[in-house]
Amino acid sequence: MIHGLRALQHRDFRLFFAGQGISQIGIWLQLIATSWLIYRLSGSTFLLGLSAFALQIPFLVLAPVAGVWVDRLDRRRVIAITNSIALGQSLVMLALVASGVVAPWHLIAGNLVRGVVAACEAPARQTLLVTLVRGKADLPNAIALNSIMMNGARFVGPLVGGMVIATFGEVAGFALNSLTYLAVLAALYAMRLGPSHRAPRDESWLRQLAAGLRYAYGFLPTRSALLLLSAVGFFAQPYQSLMPYFAKDVFHGDSHTLGMLIGAGGLGASVGMIYLAMRPSIRGLLSLLAWTSAIAGASLAAFSFCTSLWISLPLITLTGLGIMLTAAATNTVLQSIVPDELRGRVASLYVVSFLGVSPLGSLAAGWIAERIGPQATLAAGGACGLAAALLYAIKLPAIRREIRPVYQDLGIVPRPPVDGDQ
Secondary structure, three states, X not given: OOHHHHHHHOHHHHHHHHHHHHHHHHHHHHHHHHHHHHHHHHOOHHHHHHHHHHHHHHHHHHHHHHHHHHXXXXXXHHHHHHHHHHHHHHHHHHHHHHHOOOOHHHHHHHHHHHHHHHHHHHHHHHHHHHXXXXXOOOHHHHHHXXXXXXXXXXXXXXXXXXXXXXXXXXXXXXXXXXXXXXXHHHHHHHOOOOOOOOOOOOOOHHHHHHHHHHHHHOOHHXXXXXXXXXXXXHHOHHHHHXXXXXXXXXXXXXXXXXXXXXXXXXXXXXXXXXXXXXXOOOOOHHHHHHHHHHHHHHHHHHHHOOOOHHHHHHHHHHHHHHHHHHHHHHHHHHHHHOOHHHHHHHHHHHHHHHHHXXXXXXHHHHHHHHHHOHHHHHHHHHHHHHHHHHHHHHHHHHHHHHHHHHHHHOOOOOOOOOOOOO
16 A cells, blocks of 8 residues: 555545545535625625635534534534535525525525534544544544545536536536535445544533643644644635635636636645645644745735736645645644544634634635725735744744654654663
8 A cells, every 4th residue: 555545445434535525526516606606696705705704604603512522422423414414405505596596695594504514514524534544543644635635626626616607507516516415425324433432421511622622722732733723714714705806807707717716726735735645754744834824825925916817826726735734734733642532622623723713714804805905805814824824933942842742652753762771
């Protein structure tokens, strides 16, 4: 087995990888159709920001509580139930669009429902990986391959979605997404999973939530990584919500142009995940975060001033690479060092830091863009991302000192010799 693909030797992970890969492409088809339809119907950048806000605000509000329950429940069942609800949401949206009665508020409300479902499903999906690969030995590779799959779908989905919408209309995007949910449900049914560790149910969920917060934010390396990820999620990640403006008004394109822009970010993210999958160890990932977040901020700021589509595409590729390497490297470190009984809660705090703060950034970006313009808004977001990377880099020496004993306990770095060692 090729080192960078070693997690695929596990049957259940292969099923998960295939099912989620097909489903994620469908999700991006619907997201592209939704954002393009909202902008076509309203012409409002604020409604674009509000749409992204509705999709992602449940991650901020619900994910921490969902993480507690994920630690208590069967994770495969949680994923099956949430994906079944998501299929129902997709069918309702398909009916509204196909009947011709759809309005922007329908699409925003649909995004809110999808966000609630995703906020409950994301911690379960993240924590299921350790069970799929039978322990922590192949977990970093599984996380990287999972990120490659998610971002490969983010690359392929918008490109396919842009072409499908331009050729067949928005209805086709919603219809294809509904079909792809069947793949992930079939994969979940076919898995043969053993028992997983669950948190006790007799303890208050508030106490269990507090334990997760103490673990994640009481330790300098994890606290610093999560705060940096929050800054990237707030200032850089919301660029996607403004892409319909750039596709139509800056580059004078259509939904295909929008798919190219979103897909370029997904391509960069996929390249970053391939690099992460090929790494032999998590050692050095915390130091890498300073560079990846700086790349995201700098390339986004440069994109904001660009008027050529063909120069903008590589810049957005770098933005996607920087954002997703920051997110995936943080997740890989957290999932590698966290105790099993806290896995769901820490995964939910990761989700909050990345996806939970993004809706606030999207809403702020949409509101600010109405006043100073989308280009100036993205330039300011990129500059703030760079500033966050600099602050994190200043703390790196202390972060390295504090993480070293943990890595020594896990066998990631050697222990120093003691007196008497030969």
